[in-house]
Amino acid sequence: MTNKTYDEAINNAIAKQYPEYHTALLKVLDDFEQELIIKKVISDNSYENYVKVLTKISKDSTYEVVSDFALGDSLTLNSQRYNYELINIMKSVPLINYRNKVQAKSILFNQRVSEITTKNGGFSRSNYASLLLEVYNEEDFQLPTIRTQLYRFLDPNTNHIHYIYMGKPTQGE
Numbered sequence: 001m002t003n004k005t006y007d008e009a010i011n012n013a014i015a016k017q018y019p020e021y022h023t024a025l026l027k028v029l030d031d032f033e034q035e036l037i038i039k040k041v042i043s044d045n046s047y048e049n050y051v052k053v054l055t056k057i058s059k060d061s062t063y064e065v066v067s068d069f070a071l072g073d074s075l076t077l078n079s080q081r082y083n084y085e086l087i088n089i090m091k092s093v094p095l096i097n098y099r100n101k102v103q104a105k106s107i108l109f110n111q112r113v114s115e116i117t118t119k120n121g122g123f124s125r126s127n128y129a130s131l132l133l134e135v136y137n138e139e140d141f142q143l144p145t146i147r148t149q150l151y152r153f154l155d156p157n158t159n160h161i162h163y164i165y166m167g168k169p170t171q172g173e
Contacts, residue, residue, distance in 0.1 A: 006104035011143045017089060021082035022144070028074045029147050034071040041154070048137040050150065057129035065154045072158030089132070105167065106145075109135045116146045128153060 004012070015022040042049035056063045078084070112131055117123045132150060136144050140146045152158055 021084040024078045039066045054129040061125040071155040
């Protein structure tokens with residue numbers, strides 16, 4: 001077993017197995033962050049500024065983020081350019097090595113989505129923002145995979161489908 005979290009291990013594996021992709025990913029994420037600063041969505045790259053934006057969205061799902069940056073296109077181009085495949089990373093970092101130490105926050109996030117959806121009969125943009133704040137902390141938001149998730153959520157120019165495990169289908173009686 002390892003002391004790292006599963007989420008840290010995934011990010012380390014990406015950096016090791018796809019170093020060019022990892023470098024390009026960090027550049028895209030930094031560029032998007034600069035766009036958010038230029039557009040005054042955030043005043044700087046501090047965690048507190050992201051908390052403020054997510055809190056605003058959690059209270060008002062119509063809160064608009066302004067950006068001209070096409071994050072989704074940039075991420076897709078990088079994946080294609082460097083033949084990046086997340087499935088290869090996940091195979092190299094088996095979750096079983098981490099299950100007993102600490103639960104992967106990405107799995108916890110999906111479980112909470114399922115709970116909220118069941119309770120509320122749906123899942124909104126406000127729910128998503130609240131859940132990002134509930135599950136992830138300042139250290140998590142430094143990880144490229146979590147930053148990507150956050151930025152895809154904030155980006156108004158990306159038609160990104162958030163794949164979330166919603167629980168097992170019910171069995172008919």
